[in-house]
Amino acid sequence: MNVGTDYSTVAQMLTAGLGLEAGYTAATGSQSTASSFGPATLLSLGSTGVQQSQWGYTNLGTTFQFDLNAVYQARIAATVPQVSPAVAQREDSMLAQVESFLEAGALDEARGLLESFLKDSPNSGRSVHALGVVELEERNYAQSEKLFRRAAYLAPDNGFDEDAEVARYLQQDDESVFAAARRLVSNSDTLQTGTQLLVALTHRNPLHTEGRMLLGNVLLHEGDAVNGLSQYRLAIATADDEQLQRIEARFEKLVEVAPRAPYVHRLLGETQLRLGKNDEAARTLARATELADGDATYRAAEAPAHVAIGQALLADNRITAAMAAFEHAATLQFANHDARLGLAEAYVARGEQRARLGLFADAISDFSTAKARLRNDGSAELRKRLAAAAFSAGAVLDGRHRRAGEKIGDEAVALQIAYDLDPDNATYRISLADLRNRSGDEFMADEDYRNAAHAYKRAYDLFKNDETYRDNTASAFVLYGNDLMRQHRFDDAVEAYRTSYEITRSDTARLKLAEAYNARGQEYLSDTKYRQAREYFRKALYYDPGNPLYQENYGATL
Numbered sequence: 001m002n003v004g005t006d007y008s009t010v011a012q013m014l015t016a017g018l019g020l021e022a023g024y025t026a027a028t029g030s031q032s033t034a035s036s037f038g039p040a041t042l043l044s045l046g047s048t049g050v051q052q053s054q055w056g057y058t059n060l061g062t063t064f065q066f067d068l069n070a071v072y073q074a075r076i077a078a079t080v081p082q083v084s085p086a087v088a089q090r091e092d093s094m095l096a097q098v099e100s101f102l103e104a105g106a107l108d109e110a111r112g113l114l115e116s117f118l119k120d121s122p123n124s125g126r127s128v129h130a131l132g133v134v135e136l137e138e139r140n141y142a143q144s145e146k147l148f149r150r151a152a153y154l155a156p157d158n159g160f161d162e163d164a165e166v167a168r169y170l171q172q173d174d175e176s177v178f179a180a181a182r183r184l185v186s187n188s189d190t191l192q193t194g195t196q197l198l199v200a201l202t203h204r205n206p207l208h209t210e211g212r213m214l215l216g217n218v219l220l221h222e223g224d225a226v227n228g229l230s231q232y233r234l235a236i237a238t239a240d241d242e243q244l245q246r247i248e249a250r251f252e253k254l255v256e257v258a259p260r261a262p263y264v265h266r267l268l269g270e271t272q273l274r275l276g277k278n279d280e281a282a283r284t285l286a287r288a289t290e291l292a293d294g295d296a297t298y299r300a301a302e303a304p305a306h307v308a309i310g311q312a313l314l315a316d317n318r319i320t321a322a323m324a325a326f327e328h329a330a331t332l333q334f335a336n337h338d339a340r341l342g343l344a345e346a347y348v349a350r351g352e353q354r355a356r357l358g359l360f361a362d363a364i365s366d367f368s369t370a371k372a373r374l375r376n377d378g379s380a381e382l383r384k385r386l387a388a389a390a391f392s393a394g395a396v397l398d399g400r401h402r403r404a405g406e407k408i409g410d411e412a413v414a415l416q417i418a419y420d421l422d423p424d425n426a427t428y429r430i431s432l433a434d435l436r437n438r439s440g441d442e443f444m445a446d447e448d449y450r451n452a453a454h455a456y457k458r459a460y461d462l463f464k465n466d467e468t469y470r471d472n473t474a475s476a477f478v479l480y481g482n483d484l485m486r487q488h489r490f491d492d493a494v495e496a497y498r499t500s501y502e503i504t505r506s507d508t509a510r511l512k513l514a515e516a517y518n519a520r521g522q523e524y525l526s527d528t529k530y531r532q533a534r535e536y537f538r539k540a541l542y543y544d545p546g547n548p549l550y551q552e553n554y555g556a557t558l
Contacts, residue, residue, distance in 0.1 A: 087121055098130055102137065110134050125155025132163065139204065141170045162193045169197055170204075177201050178211050185218050194218070202231075209238045213247065229263060236271050247271050262291035266301055273305050278312060281305040303333040310342050319350045341382075344373035348386045355389065360397045364390065364410045364417075371417050383421045391418035391428055398435065408439050433462040437469055440476060449480040453496070460503070474504040481512055490520035514544035521553060530557050 094117050101110035114131045118124065132147030148164035169180045178201060184194025198215040202208055212235035219228035236247060251268035258264050269284035282305040289298040310325030323346045329339035351366030367390040374383065394414025401409060415435055418428045436459035443452035453476035460469040481496035493516040501509035521536030534557035540550040 087124075091117065091121070091124060091127060095126065095130060098134075102133070107134055107137055123154055125151045125153075125158065125160065128154060129158075129160050129163070132160075132167070136163075136167060136170075136200070139170075141167050145171070159192075162196065165193050166196045166200055170200055174201060174205050174208055174211075178208065178214075181211070182214060185214070191218070191222075195222075202234075206234070207238050209235050209240070209243050212238075213243070229267060233267055233270070236267065236274060239274070241275065244271055244275050248275065260291055262288045262295075262298060265291060266298060269305065270301070273308060276308075278305055278308040282309060300333040300336070303329040303336045303339060306332065307336065307338045307342055310339075310346070314342070314346055314349060317349070319346055319353065322346045323350075337377075340373050340375075341378050344370045344378060344386075345382055347373065348382065348389060351393070352389050355393045355396075360393050361410050363393050364397070364414045367393065367417050368413055371421065374421075387418040387421035387425070387428065390414045390421075391431070394418065395431065407442055408435060411435065412439065429462055433459045433466075433469065436462070437472065440472055444476065449476055449483055452476045453480040453499075457499070470503055474500040474506060474509060477503075478509055478512055481516065485516060485519065488519075488523075490516055490523060494520065510543050514540045514542075514547065514550065517543065518547075518550050518553060525553070525557065533557050 094113055098110045098113050101107070101113070111131065111134050114127055114134065117127050118131070121127065128147055129151035132144045132151060135141075135144035135147060145164050145167035148160050148167055152158070152160035152164060169177050172180070177197060181194045181197040181201060184190040184197060186194075195215070195218050198211055198218065201211045202215060205211070212231045216228045216231035216235065219225075219231060221228075232247065232251075236244070239247060248268065248271045251264060251271060254261075254264045255268055265284055265288035269281045269288060272278075272284055273281035282302070285298075285302040285305050289295070289302050292298040306325045306329035310322045310329065313319075313322035313325060323343060326339050326343040326346060329336055330343065333339070347366045347370035351363040351370065354360075354363035354366060367386060370386055371390075374386070391414065394411040394417075397409065397414065398411040401407065401411065412435060415428065415432045418425070419432045422428055436455050440452045440455035440459065443449070443455055453473065456469060456473040456476050460466070460473045463469055477496045477500035481493045481500070484490075484493035484496055494513065497509055497513035497516050500506070501513050517536045517540035521533045521540060524530075524533035524536060534554065537550060537554035537557060541547070541554055544550060
């Protein structure tokens with residue numbers, strides 16, 4: 001993606017001292033074209049792919065932290081072996097395996113390989129240094145310092161003494177380490193040590209925001225724009241208001257000198273969002289998306305600003321505007337969880353508003369939409385709020401319909417919503433069961449036995465010990481089975497009668513079930529499907545063993 005950004009301008013601005021942390025000034029008089037700590041990654045930053053530098057890996061979409069091991073592994077790789085070629089070849093293979101173990105966090109395995117190798121080749125500076133890296137990762141800083149100093153003695157001029165200084169500083173508390181790092185990065189002779197110290201500090205304490213901000217400044221100054229900005233993004237996530245204000249001021253200046261850099265706009269927008277400047281953040285992030293040619297990652301980064309706007313509007317009871325904001329967030333990022341839940345809350349609020357106006361059908365429609373948006377998540381408070389609102393609307397509507405002698409309507413949906421969201425609420429459960437039973441009565445009056453049976457069954461499922469629900473269900477399924485028998489839908493009739501029989505074990509249901517099995521068997525027999533016919537006649541006899549017709553039919557298939 002070409003966004004026309006020259007990041008050397010950004011680096012030059014920092015070199016001039018604009019927006020730098022107090023206590024840090026440019027270590028050199030002119031801007032270098034390459035970082036001392038990694039390649040000159042003066043990129044457009046429009047891509048969301050993974051970029052690599054000597055400091056580790058950074059993904060512009062998710063912003064990984066530095067890989068501390070990479071800092072030291074790079075130094076090992078650049079070191080000339082102090083052993084014979086044959087041993088060096090074996091050492092190379094061993095160190096590659098150590099690197100894999102370090103990346104996997106398998107420190108004991110890495111230590112074991114190194115100690116085994118050093119028994120035979122104790123004077124290998126590279127392996128001694130690698131063992132120091134293991135101890136550093138374990139935060140055994142004193143032991144790490146000793147190993148680094150030994151490595152520096154065995155392999156002079158390879159920078160291992162700088163690692164020993166880092167390990168020495170790391171034996172102090174975080175604030176002392178940070179103070180030392182500030183001092184070191186302000187001098188060109190100690191800049192690399194100070195930078196390593198900042199990397200180690202933020203590695204052991206990812207919440208050290210000042211350390212990240214200073215590290216971001218140093219890397220930007222040295223030309224490593226990708227990792228410098230990545231450190232700032234991590235800082236934004238943990239910064240307090242005062243730090244956020246400083247970050248905002250810094251990125252406002254960066255935007256001035258790099259007005260077509262989408263990632264710089266994005267970080268400014270994310271900072272504004274954390275400061276609660278929702279409208280400003282939305283505009284800034286929209287500009288970032290525009291500069292990134294509508295890249296999906298940038299659109300997703302824009303969505304939280306509109307979620308925040310929607311939440312603020314909802315708090316002011318501006319429900320329609322809040323819905324529009326949440327909908328827009330969802331168009332920017334279809335799977336945005338917060339946008340979906342925000343929209344659910346907005347539908348609850350509008351449903352409550354409509355219920356207060358007596359628009360119960362519209363209110364219940366909103367409650368139904370809200371439930372669909374919630375799916376299986378959302379806060380317990382919001383779920384209970386929706387359940388209570390739906391139940392209240394359903395109860396009022398049910399009362400109206402009863403008094404007017406009208407059939408059950410949308411109250412069935414409302415009471416179902418209440419029960420689904422709060423199934424432990426006894427009032428919701430009892431009311432829903434009663435409504436389902438009355439719904440069965442309505443269907444029975446219309447001789448719609450199928451729907452009556454299923455309505456009664458749903459009431460029975462809620463209260464299996466209720467005799468009325470049980471008997472109504474069993475009777476309705478028998479009547480439904482009778483309808484199915486008249487339609488020659490014998491298999492369906494079997495299922496209907498079986499449901500009735502399993503509930504009550506009544507003789508009526510048992511004999512009807514046998515009758516359905518026999519009828520289906522006769523159908524198979526007429527189609528000369530003797531094996532299937534015999535099986536159905538056998539089942540008919542199981543439920544009515546003394547029936548001579550079933551005995552005769554079964555005998556005819558033997």
